[in-house]
Amino acid sequence: MTVLVTGGGGYIGSHMVWALVDDGQEVVILDNLSTGFRWAMAPEAKFVQGDVGDAALLDGVIRDHAVDAIIHFAGSIVVPDSVADPLGYYLNNTVKSRELIAAAVRxxxxxxxxxxxxxxxxxPKTIPVGEDEPLKPLSPYGTSKLMTExxxxxVAKAHDFRYAALRYFNVAGADPRLRTGQSTKGATHLIKVACEALLGKRDRIEVFGxxxxxxxxxxxxDYIHVSDLVAAHLLALRHLRDTGEVLVCNCGYGNGFSVLDVLGAVERVGGGKLPVVYGPRRPGDSPxxxxxxxxxRATLDWKPAYADLDVIVAHALAWERHLGQRNQI
Structure with missing residues (x-):
């Protein structure tokens, strides 16, 4: 049995590949390397460069590698960009996901x-928000993901097909062993941006609203460590294989931190002062x-190992320093 990981060269996808390899599973990665990195992938995994919307390529990869499960990360993720380019997001996140789902069924x-x-x-009107609350995305990004759900x-009602939809909250941190981390230039994740600013890689960090x-x-x-997130994916995959039951669940810790809380944690852990500027709210952001x-927690018996903001920040800072050393080689 082989797991196909789309977007396996990206931030979360590369962590997923390492976790699957650590678990002893066979892995094949499909990534077009538009934002991902070949060096971030576990060498034990097989790699195919290509687009997740390429139906013929998908058929060949699934057949040639005896794929029995797919973990789908490939897509676009920046909320303001989706507001500016909705059609691009519906193509990349929805239309291409449709091709992947069709290939799975086929x-x-x-x-x-x-x-x-x-x-x-x-x-959401209820905080914390449960999975059965109304789904009313504010951005094309959110809508593109909801359409795929x-x-x-x-498809699960019409075919012998079961899925888990994991609704991420704010993913941060890095592999504690520094094998991979958030490496995208110009990333918009708050903790990543703050770590870059603390280390002088950016001249400032802007607070929006x-x-x-x-x-x-x-x-x-709600900030979740990337390693805890991929652990939830492993458990979700096991759940599908063992029970065949559809699963939709949130991936977070149930704790909220403000932007200023996060910046304070970065300063505290990093021992420096951030260059902060304040700006207006961004379109599509929720309060x-x-x-x-x-x-x-009940369905997957998920027990996070890194549910501490300072730990998340420490791992993100360690990766940022490691990345700086890597780029100097």
Missing amino acids: NGVKHFVFSSTAAVYGD IMLAD TDYDTPDGTGVR KVVAGVDRI
């Missing part, structure tokens, strides 16, 4: 784990989003 792949997002909730649900209805006026998010986590 080739008898029964298990599919999907990288979804808390952006499907939009501005809808396709997966419909200080007038939200939150304790300090800045947006509040506060925190995960309800009862389902993932």
Whole structure:
């Protein structure tokens, strides 16, 4: 049995590949390397360079590598970019996901784990937000992911096909063994940006919005360590293989931290002062989003190992320093 990981050269995808290899599983990666890195992939995994929307390529990869499960990360993830380029996001995140799902059905792949997002909730009225709350995304990014969830649900009703849709909250940190981490130039993840600014790789960090209805006026998010997130994927895959039951669940810790909380943690852990500037709110951003986590803990018996903001920041800083050394070689 082989697991196909799409986007396996990217931030979360590369962590997933390492976790699968550590678990003794056979892995094949499909990535077009538009934002991913060949060096970030575990060498034990097989690699195919190509596009997830290429139906003929998908058929060949699934057949040639005896794929029995797919974990789908490939896609575009920047909320403001999706507002500016909605059609691009619907193509990359929805249309191409449709091709991948069709290839799975066509080739008898029964298990599919999907990288979804808390952006499907939009501005939730209940905090923490549970999986059964209304789905009202505020951006084309969130809508593109929700449309894929809808396709997966419909396909599961029509075919011998089961899926897990994992709705990520804010992913951060890096592999504690420094094998991979967030490496994309111009990344927009808050902790990544703050670590870069602390180390002098950026001249400033901008806080978008200080007038939200939150304790300090800045947006509040639930931050999850990337290694805990990929551990949840392993458990979700096992759940599909063992039970054949569809699963939709949040991936977060159930704790919210404001933007200023995060910047304070970066300064505390890194021992420096950040160059902060303040700006207006960005389109598509929610004031506060925190995960309800009862389902993932009960269904998957998921026990996170790194549920501490300072630990997440420490691992992100360690990776940023490592990346700087790597780029100097």
